[in-house]
Amino acid sequence: MKMKVLLLKNKTAQLDKYEIAFEDNGFEPFFIPLIKHTHVPEEIMDLVHDKAYLENLSNIIVTSQRTVECLSESVLPNLTPSLREALLNKTVYAVGPATRDFLLRVGFKTVKGGDDAGTGSILADIIYNDLLAEDDRIDNHRELLLLVGEIRRDIIPVKLSNKGLKVREVVTYKTVDLNDNADRFKDAASPNSWMVLFSPQGTGEILELWKNKLAEDIKIASIGPTTEKYLNENGIQPHVVSAKPDADHLLNAIREYSCKN
Known part of the structure; x- marks a missing residue:
């Protein structure tokens, strides 16, 4: 029987590398969406249609695949060929x-x-060092466009602003927790399986269920240090933490743990 890996995330549109990596290596990946995403393309569409703004824009910052989905599904298809090309060349x-x-x-x-x-x-x-290499007068640089979700951390804008760079934040999607996360997780859970946390959002009831009833059956993997910190704050030490937030490193961490135990 294949070992089940419960991926607490929405399956990525077009291609999900986690699904491919685990399926190709003898695991059974199972996606459990915890949140619902709604695209908010209006502000970015207005900016792209502003010819002066688009011409002056050099660099865009994207922190989430959800933003890319918004661009792919709700922005790019609704642009003229010339505007689409101009945006894709940034x-x-x-x-x-x-x-x-x-x-x-x-x-x-x-x-x-x-x-x-x-x-x-x-x-x-990386952004600061790149721009500094272009011109050591950091205040000469044009505004950076940061595309974000409605719920986000402010590490990037604060860090760059403190270094003298101008950052404009534009919301591209909103998220809300689904109301049956714990029930769907319980239905999908099985002995000798893994669950992978990619983000704290929507996991509260699942973690309580795991601590009270499923800790002996299901091991926990964290996609990175931020989620590991969240687990630690909830009294949980994950069995593995992916060295990098990608499918291959996560797969290797789980395989190495399984081989040793």
Whole structure:
């Protein structure tokens, strides 16, 4: 029987690398969406249609695949060919390899960060150093466009603003918790399986259920240090923490643990 891996996330549109990685290596991936995403494309559409703004824009920052889905499904299809090309030619800085790869599949030509930027703090440092290399007068640089969800951390804008860079935040999606997360998790759970946390949002009832009834049957993997910290704050030490927030490192961490135990 294949070992089940409960992925506490929405399945990525077009291609989900976690599904492929685990299926190809003998696991049974099972997605449990915890939140509902709603695109909010209006403000970014207004900016793209502002010719002066678009021409002056050099760099975009994207921290989430949900933002890429908004761009792919609700923005790019509704642009003229010339506006679409202009937007896709902008340099984009991305947190994590999955977001980077998604941006490239959508059609963006220059995407930086990715593998080298597993967190927003690291990406902020990369952006600052890149811009400093272009011109040591940091206040000469044009405004950076940061595309975010309604619920987000402020590490990137605070860090860059403190260094003298101008950052404009635009919300591209909203999220709400689904109301049956614990029930769907309980129905999907089985002995000798794993659950993977990608974000704290929507996991509260699931973690309570795990602590009270399922801790002996299901091991926990964290996609990175931020989620690990959230688990620790809830009295949980994950069995593994992925060295980088991508499918291959997560798979390797679970396989190595399973081989040793």
